[in-house]
Amino acid sequence: MKIYYEDDIEMDVIADKKIAVIGYGSQGRAQARNMADSGLNVIVGVRSGGNSWNMAKEDGMNVMTIEDASREADIVHILIPDEIQATVYEQSIEPYLTEGNTISFSHGYNIHYGYIKAPNGVNVTMIAPKGPGAMVRRTYLEGFGIPGLVAVEVDATGDALDIALAMGKACGFARAGILETTFKEETETDLFGEQTVLCGGVTELIKTAFETLVEAGYQPELAYFETCHELKLIVDLIYEKGFTGMWKNVSNTAEFGGLTRRSRIITQETKKEMEKILEEIQKGEFAKEWTLENKAGRPMLKRMRELEVGLKIEKVGSKLRKLCGLEK
Numbered sequence: 001m002k003i004y005y006e007d008d009i010e011m012d013v014i015a016d017k018k019i020a021v022i023g024y025g026s027q028g029r030a031q032a033r034n035m036a037d038s039g040l041n042v043i044v045g046v047r048s049g050g051n052s053w054n055m056a057k058e059d060g061m062n063v064m065t066i067e068d069a070s071r072e073a074d075i076v077h078i079l080i081p082d083e084i085q086a087t088v089y090e091q092s093i094e095p096y097l098t099e100g101n102t103i104s105f106s107h108g109y110n111i112h113y114g115y116i117k118a119p120n121g122v123n124v125t126m127i128a129p130k131g132p133g134a135m136v137r138r139t140y141l142e143g144f145g146i147p148g149l150v151a152v153e154v155d156a157t158g159d160a161l162d163i164a165l166a167m168g169k170a171c172g173f174a175r176a177g178i179l180e181t182t183f184k185e186e187t188e189t190d191l192f193g194e195q196t197v198l199c200g201g202v203t204e205l206i207k208t209a210f211e212t213l214v215e216a217g218y219q220p221e222l223a224y225f226e227t228c229h230e231l232k233l234i235v236d237l238i239y240e241k242g243f244t245g246m247w248k249n250v251s252n253t254a255e256f257g258g259l260t261r262r263s264r265i266i267t268q269e270t271k272k273e274m275e276k277i278l279e280e281i282q283k284g285e286f287a288k289e290w291t292l293e294n295k296a297g298r299p300m301l302k303r304m305r306e307l308e309v310g311l312k313i314e315k316v317g318s319k320l321r322k323l324c325g326l327e328k
């Protein structure tokens, strides 16, 4: 395991390079601004006249079409949604690549599953934050950063790793540490983490606990505060102090109850299901399912989004977040 920090990384390898950030969404806006604020020559490549174009202009970025940015740049950092990267790459990026260029990602998905293949002579690298775009920007401005992952799939120029690390340092990731990995390991662990814990698992856990209390007749507002709102405060303790530190900060009652009951909630059955989900990721079955969903116009995702918005916890939560000023 190799972790790189600020002092391990030289910036001169990209000091005179043009870096095109393709996409100006969660990661694109954050990483483009961080790299520009770190003194790099950043171009934002987005669709002409769209919301991202206008936002990037308002942020004072050097904005071009994806084609022009890809033609102009030495490094093309692709930060558009995973499910459309292959199409946009084929139509608007690959035709403009030249020998010695680098294509760079913040998720290994399209390279790992073979949806994007780089031409000979082009580096393929990844510099990926382990956190959402908003936190990439916020922590950078606070003088710290989000931990990052770095990987090199193709090193055509002999300095692909140095290039990726310098980009990560410019984004602030080296302040927290950049861990060396592979496209395969990043892709499989990122998909697994977001499906079973970070996004999927945690919302199902909260939703189920909230519904259990409400169906038992408790006030929905109290159920929301107990099972959702307070979770951030507990996770912040784990983030800062680990399990042991968190247990030290809650009551002995909570500690005894939590330690004796948690394995009745996340059971051996749960572990078996996690192993099955990981296998689906490793075999490419999830990627195939996501590709088919997009080809069909995302019917399942649209339906699930409608159901999510209609959840009781969303209605109760929105009311309470507005009352305390968290939500506009």
Ligand SMILES: NC(=O)C1=CN([C@@H]2O[C@H](COP(=O)(O)OP(=O)(O)OC[C@H]3O[C@@H](n4cnc5c(N)ncnc54)[C@H](O)[C@@H]3O)[C@@H](O)[C@H]2O)C=CC1
Binding pocket: 022, 023, 024, 025, 026, 027, 028, 046, 047, 052, 078, 079, 080, 081, 082, 084, 088, 106, 107, 128, 129, 130, 131, 132, 133
């Ligand atoms: N969202 C996150 O916090 C994280 C995302 N990533 C990775 O970063 C990459 C970018 O993800 P996000 O920033 O979440 O994407 P996003 O969904 O926020 O990107 C939206 C942006 O992509 C562009 N875009 C959207 N549709 C387009 C189209 N059809 N043609 C051309 N441009 C289009 C627009 O500029 C738009 O603002 C992905 O590979 C993702 O897996 C990695 C770590 C965390």
Ligand SMILES: CC(=O)[C@](C)(O)C(=O)O
Binding pocket: 129, 130, 131, 132, 133, 190, 194, 198, 199
């Ligand atoms: C924020 C992040 O790291 C995720 C959950 O992997 C993602 O947005 O894809």
Ligand SMILES: [Mg+2]
Binding pocket: 129, 130, 131, 190, 194
């Ligand atoms: Mg992730």
Ligand SMILES: [Mg+2]
Binding pocket: 107, 190, 191, 194
């Ligand atoms: Mg992800």
